Amino acid sequence: MKTSNPLYTFSTYSSGLLRSDLPAGLSVFLVALPLCLGIALASGAPLFSGLVAGIVGGIVVGFLSGSEMSVSGPAAGLAVIVADAITNVGAYEVFLVGVVLAGAIQLGLGLLKAGKLSSFFPDSVIKGMLVAIGIVIVLKQIPHALGRDNDYEGEFAFQQLADGENTLSEIYRAVETASMGALIISAVSLALLIGWERLAGRGWRFFKTLPGALMVVFVGIGLNQLFRLYMPEWYMGDTAHQHMVQIPVVAADKPWWSIFTFPDFSALSNPRIWAVGATIAIVASLETLLNLEAADQLDEQRRVSSTDQELIAQGVGNMVSGLVGGLPVTSVVVRTSANVFSGAKTRVSTIVHGVLLAIAVFAAGSLLNYIPLSCLAAILIMVGYKLAKPKIFKSVYNDGLNQFIPFILTVLGIIFTDLLIGITIGAVIGVMFILYTNSQSTVKVIRQGKRIEIKILKDLYFLSKPQLKVILRTLQPGDQVIVDGTDAQFIDHDIYNMLRDYTDTAKAQGISYELKNVIKTKSALPKVEPVKEVLIN
Known part of the structure; x- marks a missing residue:
């Protein structure tokens, strides 16, 4: 049974930062880095806009969030909507006005207590969403692990817009064109992660304190540089190569604030921008509320997040992101899962990941560009596996067909379409099963x-x-x-x-x-007695 959120004090957050949240924040940062860039690329927006959204999602939303585990940032589910909106309104500066409006609408929804809408989604659908995203992560990262990086990071739809392939055909192409260097780096990284986790589980303080994801990055960079010296045909390339992380570097002759793009508020008179804002607000809120339910299920402490507070946090976050040139933000399952599985205890890890993204943008971009995508693929594959362990299928199946059928249809729907369509399919089937089950015992x-x-x-x-x-x-x-x-x-x-x-x-x-007593006038709503206030002396 879930319990309410415990009361956190400054000392609680400090101890969490030192013992668990700092390493977890570092791991989430490594996962979020290529995803922020990939989603910006998929959205047809400036690359910096994805990083700006990641920073805002980590720091601003992290501070205000209604959840201790949720991590926010740019979402793959909004990429197509964003790309279409930018094309329709004609300029990215105009689109940013829509992001600000979306944030204002979300803020209003939070103040109106609209967060309770997430409770209408069946538990089997939430479980199916987590498992499906885990499977999709694994399938999407296999090509990157094999050195095929034609498709951008963060693309989770079955049909890939970047190269015209789909999830399965992309894997086939990757096997055909596999790079030995990428294969070795990803295989060594996976073995290192598995071994690191087992040793940490046995209580070894060194392995519990230092995140395995960080060691994977060091090993990936080291192996790639060794290939450059001794096996040039396996070398993954330099910092500007497609097989590497590619953070845009602020030009030396430009001020640091040059990375920001500011909204053109003269577009407020354009009805299209209001439609863009409303669309982003609805889709982003739905995705956030579903991910918050998922975060509560993943949380080992079984804390209950405040959905209304989360909508307020997302609203403020989107307003800030739009004002400084960032993409829309939502709570994101991939980053949240990485956060939980990295041992995070409080929201400090989320904030740490945002701070590290800011450092990457302003101070360490050129260094981080030496990271091969294949070693980050190994980290994500581990996250995906933990979300979609085979025992989860068995557990849901044992709960009965009325739980398993909506669950498996949600999984298949997300894998072979995209997140929102798959959830819609699962929710509709789930509600039908609930109604059918109830009708059989009346x-x-x-x-x-x-x-x-x-x-x-x-x-x-x-x-x-x-x-x-x-x-x-x-x-x-x-x-x-x-x-x-x-x-x-x-x-x-x-x-x-x-x-x-x-x-x-x-x-x-x-x-x-x-x-x-079969009376037509009986109400569908039971009579609710007023709650009497009791004063305790």
């Missing part, structure tokens, strides 16, 4: 010879109509039937009419038929 038939009681156990909705029809058709001449609706607070209009109209049928067939 009526109980008690038979004692010719005396038959049809007892309505709870509220009757339209899905129960077929079941009641079947029961009524089994009645025989001479039966004495009572339909008892005492326990139902609500009876669907069509069902009420059907039960009432059966009176004539029963009379014609020689059936004694009585309706007991």
Whole structure:
């Protein structure tokens, strides 16, 4: 059972920073770095805009967030929307006005307590989303692990816009064109991560304190430089090569603030920009609320995040991001998962990752460009595997088909379409199963010879109509039937009419038929007694 958020003090956050959150923040930073750049590329926006959004998501949203585990930044699910919006409004500066408006709308939604909408998504769909994203991460990172980097980091849709391939065909192409250097770096990195985690699990302080992701980066850089010296055909390239991290470096002759792009507020008179803002607000809020549910499931302490506070944080974050030239931000499962699996305890890790992104932009870009994407692929593959372990499938299957079918359809939907479409498919199927299951346990038939009681156990909705029809058709001449609706607070209009109209049928067939407390005027909403305030002295 989930518990409410514990009360954190300054000392709690400080100890978390020193023991767990600093290494976790570093690991999340390494994962987020190529994703911020890749999503900016996919969005048709300046590369710096992805990094700016990552910094804002880490620092601003991190401070204000309603969750201790959630990590925010630019989201792959918004890439197509952003790309279309930039094209439609004509300039990136104009698009930024839409990001600011989206933030204002999200802020309003948070103040209006709209966060409760996330509770309407079935648990099986949230589990399916986590597993599907884990599988997609693994599938999408295999090409990068093999040295094929035609598709940008952060592309999670099945159909790839970057090179016209899809997830499966891209893997096939990667196997055909595999680079021995990338294969060695990714294989060594995976082995190092697995071994590092096992030794940390045995209590070795060195391996628990120092993040394995950082060692993977050092090993990846070292191996690539050794290839340059001794095996040039395996060398992945220099800092400007597509197989490497490519952080734009601020020109020496330009001020540091030159990386920022500012919105053109003269576009407020353009109706299109208001539509862009509303669209981003709705999609970003939905993705954030779903990811927050996922973050709570991943959190070992089972804390309950404040969805309303998160919408406020996202709103402020998007307003700030839009004002300084960043992409829209949402809570993101990939970074949140990396955060949890890296041992984070509090939001300090999220803030640390944002600070490190800022340092990367302003001070260390040229150094970080020596990191091969293949070693970062190994880190992400480990995150993906932890999200989609085989035991999760078995656990959900043991919960019954009414849980497993929405779960597996969500998984397949996300893998073969994209995140939002897959979640929609799973949610629709999940709700149908809930309604169907409820409809199967609403009526109980008690038979004692010719005396038959049809007892309505709870509220009757339209899905129960077929079941009641079947029961009524089994009645025989001479039966004495009572339909008892005492326990139902609500009876669907069509069902009420059907039960009432059966009176004539029963009379014609020689059936004694009585309706007991089957009342049309019963409300679908139960009466709620006012809460009395109790003062404790």
